[in-house]
Amino acid sequence: MGRYVIRRLLQMIPVFIGSTFLIFVMVYALGDPVAALFGDRAPDPATAAQIRRDLYLDHPLWQQYLHYMGQIFQGNFGTAFDGESVLSLMAGAWPLTLRLTIVAIVVEAVVGVVLGLLSGLRRGRTVDSGVLVLTLIVVSVPTFVSGYVLQYLFGVRWNVVPPSVSPGAPLNQLILPGIVLALVSLAYVTRLTRTSVAENHRADYVRTATAKGLPRHTVVVRHLLRNSLIPVVTFIGTDIGALMGGAIVTERIFNIHGVGYQLYQGIVRQNSPTVVGFVTVLVIVFLLANLLVDLLYAVLDPRIRYA
Amino acid sequence: MSTLLEVTDLHVEFRTRDGIAKAVDGVSYAVQAGQTLAVLGESGSGKSVTAQAVMGILDSPPGRITAGRIAFHGQDLLTMPERERRAVRGARMAMIFQDALSALNPVLSVGHQLAEMFTTHRGTSRKDARAKAVELMDRVRIPAARQRAGDFPHQFSGGMRQRVMIAMAIALEPELVIADEPTTALDVTVQAQVMDLLAELQREMDMGLILITHDLGVVADVADHIAVMYAGRIVETAPVHRIYAAPAHPYTKGLLESIPRLDRKGRELYAIKGLPPSPHHVPPGCAFNPRCPLARDRCRTEQPPLYEVAAGRTSACHYWHECLHGTRDSGTPEGAGR
Ligand SMILES: Nc1ncnc2c1ncn2[C@@H]1O[C@H](COP(=O)(O)OP(=O)(O)OP(=O)(O)O)[C@@H](O)[C@H]1O
Ligand SMILES: [Mg+2]
Numbered sequence: 001m002g003r004y005v006i007r008r009l010l011q012m013i014p015v016f017i018g019s020t021f022l023i024f025v026m027v028y029a030l031g032d033p034v035a036a037l038f039g040d041r042a043p044d045p046a047t048a049a050q051i052r053r054d055l056y057l058d059h060p061l062w063q064q065y066l067h068y069m070g071q072i073f074q075g076n077f078g079t080a081f082d083g084e085s086v087l088s089l090m091a092g093a094w095p096l097t098l099r100l101t102i103v104a105i106v107v108e109a110v111v112g113v114v115l116g117l118l119s120g121l122r123r124g125r126t127v128d129s130g131v132l133v134l135t136l137i138v139v140s141v142p143t144f145v146s147g148y149v150l151q152y153l154f155g156v157r158w159n160v161v162p163p164s165v166s167p168g169a170p171l172n173q174l175i176l177p178g179i180v181l182a183l184v185s186l187a188y189v190t191r192l193t194r195t196s197v198a199e200n201h202r203a204d205y206v207r208t209a210t211a212k213g214l215p216r217h218t219v220v221v222r223h224l225l226r227n228s229l230i231p232v233v234t235f236i237g238t239d240i241g242a243l244m245g246g247a248i249v250t251e252r253i254f255n256i257h258g259v260g261y262q263l264y265q266g267i268v269r270q271n272s273p274t275v276v277g278f279v280t281v282l283v284i285v286f287l288l289a290n291l292l293v294d295l296l297y298a299v300l301d302p303r304i305r306y307a
Numbered sequence: 308m309s310t311l312l313e314v315t316d317l318h319v320e321f322r323t324r325d326g327i328a329k330a331v332d333g334v335s336y337a338v339q340a341g342q343t344l345a346v347l348g349e350s351g352s353g354k355s356v357t358a359q360a361v362m363g364i365l366d367s368p369p370g371r372i373t374a375g376r377i378a379f380h381g382q383d384l385l386t387m388p389e390r391e392r393r394a395v396r397g398a399r400m401a402m403i404f405q406d407a408l409s410a411l412n413p414v415l416s417v418g419h420q421l422a423e424m425f426t427t428h429r430g431t432s433r434k435d436a437r438a439k440a441v442e443l444m445d446r447v448r449i450p451a452a453r454q455r456a457g458d459f460p461h462q463f464s465g466g467m468r469q470r471v472m473i474a475m476a477i478a479l480e481p482e483l484v485i486a487d488e489p490t491t492a493l494d495v496t497v498q499a500q501v502m503d504l505l506a507e508l509q510r511e512m513d514m515g516l517i518l519i520t521h522d523l524g525v526v527a528d529v530a531d532h533i534a535v536m537y538a539g540r541i542v543e544t545a546p547v548h549r550i551y552a553a554p555a556h557p558y559t560k561g562l563l564e565s566i567p568r569l570d571r572k573g574r575e576l577y578a579i580k581g582l583p584p585s586p587h588h589v590p591p592g593c594a595f596n597p598r599c600p601l602a603r604d605r606c607r608t609e610q611p612p613l614y615e616v617a618a619g620r621t622s623a624c625h626y627w628h629e630c631l632h633g634t635r636d637s638g639t640p641e642g643a644g645r
Contacts, residue, residue, distance in 0.1 A: 202366065204409040210364045212475070213397030214427050223412055230414075302459040303413055 008294065012287045023279045024065050027272045072280060078273035086277040089262050096169045097258035100250070101243045103171070103178030108186045109236055116193020117225060123198050131194070135187035147180045147253040164255035177254040181247055185239050192235055196228035203227070230300050237293030241286035311483055311515040312338040312361065317375030319356050322368065328586035330356040332539035338483065343509065343516040345526040345547070347562065348536035349583045354519045358485045362402050363392055398428045400483040401476035406492045407468035411460040417471045418456030424478040443474040447504060466497035470504065477508055483515040491521065502529070523566050527551060535559045538584050538594035541613065545620040555622035555631045557599045593625070601626050
């Protein structure tokens, strides 16, 4: 197991370098950050050159990249052009997004698994068809639509929650955004659980469990669900990274100054250090989440052994 | 000797897309305490479904018991409330499945799966149940039981896995064990060992046993009674030694003649011609008539009842007399419809 983890960590290095380099190229090479800084005005050439030197922009791209990565690993993510350090932006943004993601994951896991289990156990009945229709609707409505609609209904119309989240983003205010963020994944978790439960429902070991005289809930939870959740847990694990990155829309709608919000700001303002910095951390989160999933997989399914 | 289990006129249907399949169509059999009933019959004849109905583990839907009575110690299981039924299941009657690899839960340790019997039915603490699980594994002679209790099913060999299944079935010393082809999935070399273990445990614990099998060789050694099934019905029941000497149904006869025997070496093996009917299209009259060498017009229209052939022997053949009394090896019987 230990060797497997080390090997996986080593394998992550090229992936990390590849993906961050791509992002770096796209952000720095395809735009002119200095021009962007000055907006519509044409910059004074001397000043521009000075800034380029300061920002290490006068070196070849690969040197810029190496320099940048070197800085990152010393904990220096650079400064956004407005002078605020990217690190302090992160310190403000990541906790918010993390909290939002946790709310979303909990919603997606709990509601998705319960709905999936119910419809999986009652295949073809009303519950099943109802859930199917519901999940189809949820999947086909884009987040910005469902987000604004729910915000309008709960925040404006019925006044249950404040329509936009206050700066501290207390947990209770994150519930609605969390649900919005989770919706699409929730539908997937439901479908996945349903399929998995339906598939395992007729499995021999479930019949054995019944033949042992176990009460129905033990058969369902300990034997059926325990097996059926293996692919679901995998999906939820890989979804962590997707949710964090995908929170852009949700965070915009509910005015949460998290990772998605900062990324969005960074992009519209062509604020390269912000974009590259945040995305780099996102890449790391993605990779670690995937590793976690693989390890979890071995815990959940003893037939899988990593050598 | 008391009657442990008595199945009377059991009917089980499966409602599928192709229509209604009568998988079990009026089966009756009985098991005496401490005795072994062997259930024989081709694939699809309803042996397993009958067993599942007895255990109360039928897939329903689509399966449904439409008629019949299953009496355990004289008490009808089919009218029993589910709670009471559950207390019987596993504790007083238990089942051994054919393929232990798929019948055991892949993600729980065998120790856990064995211990579950005690925690559920006896309210034993986890720790004590675990100790009992190890004892059980010892009892079915799994080497290094203590160390292996934490292992998962896939880590055992086929024979050891089937021993785990057996351990699970005998955990609470049930009065009745149903073994559904317990050795079919095993290597020939370990089949005998597993069968011997089962027979030995049965003697020690004085359990009633329903042994579903294709292996007529095994039947002769361990069974007291035989019930032969065909297309969802019992076609013959008899004490084991009698049936080998003189079968009272042409289907049984065909089965017996299809086993290789030393004293008939060199002769071509007899195989029953044709295929068993689909449960959706059972032929009218005697279901066996299209394949039967004795069949005549009556067989195609009139379904034979179970005739009492001798004390404790029944046969569902209009012409059981002919079958029983010496037409063996005599070529085509007179009047055969060809
Ligand atoms: N869950 C099910 N759904 C639909 N039909 C079923 C189901 N289980 C059994 N059957 C049908 O019932 C009939 C009897 O099956 P059963 O499993 O009892 O046969 P068997 O005698 O045990 O055969 P084998 O020797 O192959 O185990 C078969 O025709 C089968 O198609
Ligand atoms: Mg069977």
